[in-house]
Amino acid sequence: MNPEYRFSHKHVLGLADFSVEDIQSVLQTAESFKEISSRAIKKVPTLRGKTIINFFFEPSTRTRLSFEVAAKRMSADTFNISNSGSSTVKGETLIDTARNLAAMNPDCIILRHPRSGSARLLADHINASVINAGDGTHEHPSQGLLDLMTVREAKGGIAGLKIAIIGDIAHSRVAHSNIIGFSKMGASVTVSGPATLIPPGIAELGAQVSRSVLEAVDGADVIMALRIQKERQQDPLFPSLREYAKFFGVSQKVADAASPEAIIMHPGPINRGVELDPKLADGSRSVILEQVTNGVAVRMALLYLIMGGD
Amino acid sequence: MPGLILLKNGRVIDPANGIDQIQDVLIVDGRISAVAQPGTLSEQTEGLVFDLTGKWVVPGLIDMHVHLREPGQEYKETIETGTRAAAAGGFTAVAAMPNTKPVNDNQTVTTFILAKAAEAGFARVYPVGAISSGSNGEHLAEFGELRQAGAVAVTDDGLPVGNSQLMRRALEYAGNHDLLVISHAEEMTLSHSGAMNDGSLATRLGLRGIPHIAEEIMVYRDLALAEFTGRPIHIAHVSTRESLALIKRAKEKGVAVTAETAPHYFTLTEMAVDGYNTLAKMNPPLRTEADVAAVREALREGTLDAIATDHAPHGELDKDMEFDLAANGIIGLETAVPLTLRLVRENQLDARRMVELLSVNPARILGVPGGTLSVGAPADITVIDPEKKFVFTEESIQSKSRNSPFLGWELQGKAVLTILAGRITWGQETFSS
Numbered sequence: 201m202n203p204e205y206r207f208s209h210k211h212v213l214g215l216a217d218f219s220v221e222d223i224q225s226v227l228q229t230a231e232s233f234k235e236i237s238s239r240a241i242k243k244v245p246t247l248r249g250k251t252i253i254n255f256f257f258e259p260s261t262r263t264r265l266s267f268e269v270a271a272k273r274m275s276a277d278t279f280n281i282s283n284s285g286s287s288t289v290k291g292e293t294l295i296d297t298a299r300n301l302a303a304m305n306p307d308c309i310i311l312r313h314p315r316s317g318s319a320r321l322l323a324d325h326i327n328a329s330v331i332n333a334g335d336g337t338h339e340h341p342s343q344g345l346l347d348l349m350t351v352r353e354a355k356g357g358i359a360g361l362k363i364a365i366i367g368d369i370a371h372s373r374v375a376h377s378n379i380i381g382f383s384k385m386g387a388s389v390t391v392s393g394p395a396t397l398i399p400p401g402i403a404e405l406g407a408q409v410s411r412s413v414l415e416a417v418d419g420a421d422v423i424m425a426l427r428i429q430k431e432r433q434q435d436p437l438f439p440s441l442r443e444y445a446k447f448f449g450v451s452q453k454v455a456d457a458a459s460p461e462a463i464i465m466h467p468g469p470i471n472r473g474v475e476l477d478p479k480l481a482d483g484s485r486s487v488i489l490e491q492v493t494n495g496v497a498v499r500m501a502l503l504y505l506i507m508g509g510d
Numbered sequence: 511m512p513g514l515i516l517l518k519n520g521r522v523i524d525p526a527n528g529i530d531q532i533q534d535v536l537i538v539d540g541r542i543s544a545v546a547q548p549g550t551l552s553e554q555t556e557g558l559v560f561d562l563t564g565k566w567v568v569p570g571l572i573d574m575h576v577h578l579r580e581p582g583q584e585y586k587e588t589i590e591t592g593t594r595a596a597a598a599g600g601f602t603a604v605a606a607m608p609n610t611k612p613v614n615d616n617q618t619v620t621t622f623i624l625a626k627a628a629e630a631g632f633a634r635v636y637p638v639g640a641i642s643s644g645s646n647g648e649h650l651a652e653f654g655e656l657r658q659a660g661a662v663a664v665t666d667d668g669l670p671v672g673n674s675q676l677m678r679r680a681l682e683y684a685g686n687h688d689l690l691v692i693s694h695a696e697e698m699t700l701s702h703s704g705a706m707n708d709g710s711l712a713t714r715l716g717l718r719g720i721p722h723i724a725e726e727i728m729v730y731r732d733l734a735l736a737e738f739t740g741r742p743i744h745i746a747h748v749s750t751r752e753s754l755a756l757i758k759r760a761k762e763k764g765v766a767v768t769a770e771t772a773p774h775y776f777t778l779t780e781m782a783v784d785g786y787n788t789l790a791k792m793n794p795p796l797r798t799e800a801d802v803a804a805v806r807e808a809l810r811e812g813t814l815d816a817i818a819t820d821h822a823p824h825g826e827l828d829k830d831m832e833f834d835l836a837a838n839g840i841i842g843l844e845t846a847v848p849l850t851l852r853l854v855r856e857n858q859l860d861a862r863r864m865v866e867l868l869s870v871n872p873a874r875i876l877g878v879p880g881g882t883l884s885v886g887a888p889a890d891i892t893v894i895d896p897e898k899k900f901v902f903t904e905e906s907i908q909s910k911s912r913n914s915p916f917l918g919w920e921l922q923g924k925a926v927l928t929i930l931a932g933r934i935t936w937g938q939e940t941f942s943s
Contacts, residue, residue: 294831321833404713
């Protein structure tokens with residue numbers, strides 16, 4: 201890495217804004233922080249006195265807890281607001297709510313919101329740092345980073361790998377961040393799924409599109425299955441979960457078409473037996489729980505890099 | 511006060527009379543009294559004299575697609591502020607779309623709009639009635655009474671008429687009352703709560719896309735219905751290349767179709783939306799370079815008949831929010847002239863064609879007076895300074911709303927004097943020195 205390099209982002213809105221060096225910097229920092237979580241006393245004073253608000257408009261177990269654990273292991277004070285408990289249900293706009301939160305002088309707001317661009321909107325209106333914990337169908341940068349970290353750990357590097365992402369690409373912010381992140385880091389990304397769930401112009405984000413799942417995973421080093429949202433059946437996007445599982449689910453047969461050392465990933469929560477065979481999810485090639493462990497480290501790194509530098 | 515006004519030494523561009531030369535124009539008692547060689551009209555001792563050397567004198571501009579928001583959404587615009595913005599932009603007449611609250615689907619709302627417009631006195635307002643009552647796409651509105659009260663056309667603009675049988679019946683029945691039917695062409699099951707043009711930018715931003723075929727399928731349907739019923743149709747705010755190809759083909763077949771576009775469709779592409787800029791959110795959405803090029807070509811060669819602004823005022827309340835929740839539309843009255851003049855400077859249009867698109871043709875399509883500087887005609891006149899440079903700022907805006915993607919743009923050319931029936935509605939102070 202260039203010795204002059206310094207991580208200089210105030211916000212983490214999407215991997216589209218990150219350079220290769222930014223991503224390397226986060227991954228290196230996360231790798232050095234990972235050890236903290238295996239200590240007997242899992243706490244360092246780095247962010248003591250910092251205030252972090254978890255502002256979650258959508259249900260989330262993993263991501264919200266991961267951010268909270270990360271913040272607490274760095275000694276920051278954390279507060280959680282969910283949609284049902286917030287004043288937005290009383291008709292307050294996102295901007296007004298955010299301005300009120302900002303008036304309490306938090307150092308960082310972590311936002312999960314169903315509308316694409318909402319994290320940027322927040323960043324434009326308040327002084328605190330904003331971390332996008334998933335905005336609509338746009339990006340989920342911390343998930344992309346933890347996936348990069350997990351692959352880098354398992355494979356020793358990212359450049360030159362073949363990544364296959366299978367499922368609902370159109371509505372997946374995880375897919376978007378991963379396509380951007382992996383292609384920036386020199387991997388080749390192939391996506392596959394029902395054509396109704398492959399968005400137009402995905403090639404311009406850096407992904408190749410394959411009509412067949414078997415073709416997409418051919419020789420792949422990484423297979424990532426995406427969660428299929430059951431409510432999507434109401435749009436005429438695919439006929440049934442049964443048919444989806446049969447033609448687009450990651451099965452043993454699909455896994456066998458990949459490289460023998462291929463790892464299996466999933467951002468969770470899994471619909472077992474729909475997008476992923478349970479045996480694969482629990483098998484020796486699965487790194488799904490390692491993704492969760494690395495999620496804490498990546499989020500510690502992000503919090504440190506945007507707040508710890510001063 | 512009506513009286514005598516002499517406009518000297520301006521370049522008079524009056525396509526209806528085949529005039530494009532330096533002339534003097536004399537206005538007496540609200541009508542054009544004479545158009546003659548410079549210096550041949552004796553200067554009156556009483557009355558106003560303007561030396562318009564270097565300026566264009568054209569028939570009053572007519573914007574056939576404007577949302578005045580009154581009644582119902584007066585925080586966005588009123589008939590007074592909207593028509594003042596029209597005068598400031600060089601327009602002497604506007605057609606007011608019916609999606610007010612309540613919807614202009616009856617004579618009472620039409621009468622109210624006309625009364626408010628007369629009270630304001632900034633521009634002629636031609637109410638456009640709804641096709642369906644409440645614009646809910648089910649039953650025909652009372653076209654006869656709308657016409658009697660003063661409506662000149664019908665549309666459910668803002669919403670398409672999804673039901674093809676209703677659209678057919680509207681075209682047929684409008685014939686009884688000499689009303690133009692205006693189509694907002696959008697196949698709603700394809701646009702499907704989309705927020706911007708469908709494509710790679712929408713994918714990158716994570717926004718639901720509106721494919722161009724959502725417009726084109728409905729353009730085709732309405733052209734087919736116009737041909738089938740033998741009734742004229744006007745296609746509003748055309749934004750795509752293929753819509754234009756369909757319209758061109760229908761015109762060649764002799765279908766009675768006219769069409770308009772808006773300045774943003776020949777000025778901006780979908781890239782204006784990048785960064786979630788809600789000031790560039792509109793319906794139909796901004797499209798691609800290829801569409802912009804096709805719109806420009808269609809303006810030049812005649813597939814498009816008119817430039818209309820689709821002036822759509824919204825407050826911060828409607829725009830300052832998450833992109834897919836923000837309202838569609840931008841204000842347009844005060845930027846139409848400079849944005850169209852860009853095409854003239856780039857030799858895409860000549861001055862005469864610009865006047866046809868902004869005055870002559872809208873008058874003809876709507877069947878209303880205007881579009882000419884003939885002796886005896888009402889003195890609705892716009893004076894344009896094609897060279898004047900200015901920065902479009904919020905402070906300069908006469909509309910009640912500020913939702914424009916052109917804020918901060920350096921523009922060239924604007925209306926400097928607007929005259930409605932011999933009365934100056936805009937710009938006198940420019941000349942008072």
